[in-house]
Amino acid sequence: MKFSALVDVRLRGGISDPAGATIERALPALGYQGVEGVTVGKTIRFTLEAETLTEAQTMAEELCESFLTNPVIEDAEVTVEEAS
Amino acid sequence: MKFSALVDVRLRGGISDPAGATIERALPALGYQGVEGVTVGKTIRFTLEAETLTEAQTMAEELCESFLTNPVIEDAEVTVEEAS
Numbered sequence: 001m002k003f004s005a006l007v008d009v010r011l012r013g014g015i016s017d018p019a020g021a022t023i024e025r026a027l028p029a030l031g032y033q034g035v036e037g038v039t040v041g042k043t044i045r046f047t048l049e050a051e052t053l054t055e056a057q058t059m060a061e062e063l064c065e066s067f068l069t070n071p072v073i074e075d076a077e078v079t080v081e082e083a084s
Numbered sequence: 085m086k087f088s089a090l091v092d093v094r095l096r097g098g099i100s101d102p103a104g105a106t107i108e109r110a111l112p113a114l115g116y117q118g119v120e121g122v123t124v125g126k127t128i129r130f131t132l133e134a135e136t137l138t139e140a141q142t143m144a145e146e147l148c149e150s151f152l153t154n155p156v157i158e159d160a161e162v163t164v165e166e167a168s
Binding site for chain 1: 092094104107108110111114116117118119120121122123124125126127128129130131132133134143147150151152
């Protein structure tokens, strides 16, 4: 069976986010007031082949921890569902 | 009132995704079979100050189109909700 996975990666709290900070600093000059707490993260989407949803979830989480994110500085949320 | 916005940016279909392709190519050698269609996107989160949810939504979409994404190659989905 095919499952689609979404890995949502964000920097952990306290880790500096230069991309977000740059956007935040630029916005007032561009005419946008009142925007704060800008953070930039990444998402990785893929489909995977597995027998059950549990197996797919385990595989996606393993993949995510070992190759897709850096657990020292990043937090990830893995969502797996049956592919339509 | 404060609202929190999430901008989910993905490459448009047909636009080449080298980061995704690299991950996909590497996985079989790392012991993961059956993973395909890997795409890498980005997310931008921020809080903004507005009178109503509609105003916040409009502002976030404007911001997104003008500065946060490149509409030529990227598709974005903007989600705005009242900040808790």
